[in-house]
Amino acid sequence: MRNGGTSNAAIATTLSGPSKKSYRSLVTIVITASCAFLLCRQTKTLELYTTDALLDANIGIGRFTTDPSSTDSSSTSSLSLVGAQHRLEGEDEADYIIRKSYLHSYAHILPCDNSTIEKNCLLKTQQYFNPTTEQERSSLPSVPWWFQTLLRDIVRNGAYGFWHHFGTTDPAIHFCSIEKVGTTEWRKVFCDLNAEDCPNNEGSYPPQCVSRLVGRRCAFMTKKPLPNDAPHAVFLRDPLERLLSAFLDKCVKPSVRRNERHCEPNEVFNPDAKGDPKALPLTTNIEENGKQLFAAYLDTMPLKWNVHFVPQALMCDLYRTIDSKYAFVGDMGKEFMMDLERMATQFGGRLATQLDKSFGYVEGVKAKKFNNTGKQNSHATHAPEKVAKYYTAATVRKGLEYLSIDYVTLGLKVPEWARQMLRDETV
Template identity: 25%
Template sequence: MLDKDKSFGIGSSWGTWKPSLAWGHENIFVESPKEKILFCWMPKVGCSNFKKIFGRLVDRNIAEYSSKYPRLSEGETELEGIDRAMRDPDWHKALFYREPLERFLSAFLDKCVYDLYVPDDKEKFYHCNKAFGVHGGIEFGDAVRRLRGITNIRDPHFVPQNRHCGGRGIAKVIHLFKTVEQLNGDVRNKVRSMLEKFDLSGEQFDAVYPKTGTKHETDSTSLMQKYYTRDRPELVSSVINFYFEDYTVFNISLPEFAWEALIDLRERNSQYALDDENMITLMNVTNKVNMDNRIRFSIRQSADRRFKLQKPEGEIVLPYDVINAVNLEVKKMNQMYSLLVICAVFMFFCTHRRKIKQKQ
């Protein structure tokens, strides 16, 4: 969660900020005047669910919304309306952000990977072509390589998150947002809590924001491991470098595997290694966020300027493949244990019943 000032004074921090609905996405801001809620959604940050949720706030009849493209005509505001709502402290301003490595991979898989079921999906490849200047699909490594050669990207699915919700000036007005949360496994509960006062809960909430469960989280982790491989740490550093401001503006902690990649590049004096200043900045953000959330690792810089990933004393760090194998065996053992318990209960019941019959 972003550590931000809770006050809503419109002082110099508001300054020259002006809402920006660039790249043709006029519905980046969704306004619900009745409930006084202003939501900024970003592509590839759960926006499909969020659009349905806030569409529900605009039109009370949820049945009228399609499961994929809800109607938001009443919620697509002009700049003047956004400006007014942003200045009014009675309005609840909200936005959710996502870990950049995960968001970039999600956008790539959604917009650049060939789909066997939709071979002529021109709309899908349109976004990929717009982002990377290619015709058709592109390999993940090539897409990352192209990030190194550009300073700006045109397609909103790949645009850094700090350039949405008002453009580059968002860092100056982020304190005006009452809800600023990272999209993670607990975000569904956070959204439900935020919207309780709007009477969007229970079955209606489940209809527009279904549970993903642990399988979704496991699949997401597996995809990260599949594409950000240990033998190509430069993929991690290149994506982090491109989305560096997202990490600093929203105070996002780097995942453990990302730190392993960055440290590895530094140890090898790779051309893709981040410089001292950026490493220290990311280190400070990660350590603060991890301490606040009791995450069990930290980053330290030694006297010789080497960075190290530290875990609690005595804790063993296992490779991904070993962890997955252990988890699988534990799952099998739990299933076997459950079966043994059932058998034991059944045998006890049969024995007890036989003793009762003998007494009779």
């Protein structure tokens, strides 16, 4: 990975003429304004990336995934630290970016015992990186600024909300629901499975059936007790595709930005949400250029992490539990229809009927369809078909950096189109 290969300047050099000049000016304005609103008030330091020298020092003192209160030197990252600052033999750029980014950032998440779950575990790391004394601060490992802001935001942006945990009793199953991994359709599946929990009494629902999510009066979590051995299931999605899908859903249409306010920081992308109808987004001059707008978003996104863009591995404790707890892991990719059929077969009960109702997988398998959308298709962004329109080699690098934990801990593969995009730039 080039040090700073995804920087604002690098993106600007891909432009030409007036467009190049305006984009450079825009980036300066965006970063300056956003920092004034957010970062400068909430973080004491801003380090873009760890240098090779600092990485060497961190390796030497065993910082990676080691509990500072523990004397057990065996608690180290499973990812090779050898040559972390250099490409390994036969390692392509995508894998190198992931490995180096992970070791600089997510590998510093402190271990927790099995009784410490989700939010409390990440709080431990957040507190570690926000010590109260100067002596403690001076001994901290250097980590990317975006990792610091992720630790700051994830404990309060909804990543640990109850709505990520679905459950039903016929068949008995726990399901981890992740934003931009078919959540709208999965909610329908579990609401139908739990219909008896919340009967519609002439349009009036009992209090326990109001999900507190606007317009979604259904029980995607059963009120009946689940067996202690009820299995866990989850569907995952390629991180780069999911990142683009979230952007297409939350950031492309100004009306959606204004109404939902999920394209954060709003100070950059939706200033009129504060009540000034004349306020224009700082990205006004590049709204019609998909690649520039996406690049501007990835430059500023970590100033305030929105739940739709948080790595999948941090949802439902997946980075710690996917191997030990999950009986079923599906892929929301080209094999989506086949994986739905596999899930229906594995768990049985009424699941097959409801899966087919929402996703139409029976016909999908017969017709060998490769789509990963719901049957109604009303909320789909069709991100797989749009990667060439929005991604560049620079934004691929940035996406791989931010989401490296998904590839490392969830065992996901970098799509060939992304690898090829990086290769083509170097030819």
